[in-house]
Amino acid sequence: MTRTVMCRKYGKELPGLPTPPYPGTKGQEIYRTVSQQAWSEWLAQQTMLINEKQLNLAKAADRKYLQENMEKFLDNQDHDRASGYIPQN
Numbered sequence: 001m002t003r004t005v006m007c008r009k010y011g012k013e014l015p016g017l018p019t020p021p022y023p024g025t026k027g028q029e030i031y032r033t034v035s036q037q038a039w040s041e042w043l044a045q046q047t048m049l050i051n052e053k054q055l056n057l058a059k060a061a062d063r064k065y066l067q068e069n070m071e072k073f074l075d076n077q078d079h080d081r082a083s084g085y086i087p088q089n
Contacts (some may be wrong), residue, residue: 005031009034010035014033014036019031038074045082046070049081051064051066052082
C-alpha cells in the first residue's frame with residue numbers, strides 16, 4: 001500500500017515519497033509534508049534553475065539559493081523560474 005501525506009503544496013492527501021530526500025530534520029520534514037508529485041515537479045524546476053543560472057553546488061551561496069527557492073516552490077510562494085519556463089495549465 002502506498003504511503004500518503006497531506007501535501008503542503010497541493011493541500012490534499014497524495015502519495016508520499018518512498019524515503020526522505022535529504023538526511024536530517026529537513027529531509028524528515030519533506031518526507032512528512034511533500035507528495036511525490038510535488039517533489040518531482042521541484043526536481044524538474046531545480047534542474048532548470050541550475051542549468052540556466054549556471055549554479056555551482058559546491059558553493060554555499062548557490063545551495064542556499066536553491067534551498068530558499070525550494071521552500072517557496074513547495075509553499076506556493078513566488079519563486080525564481082527559468083526564463084524559458086512556461087507553466088502547464
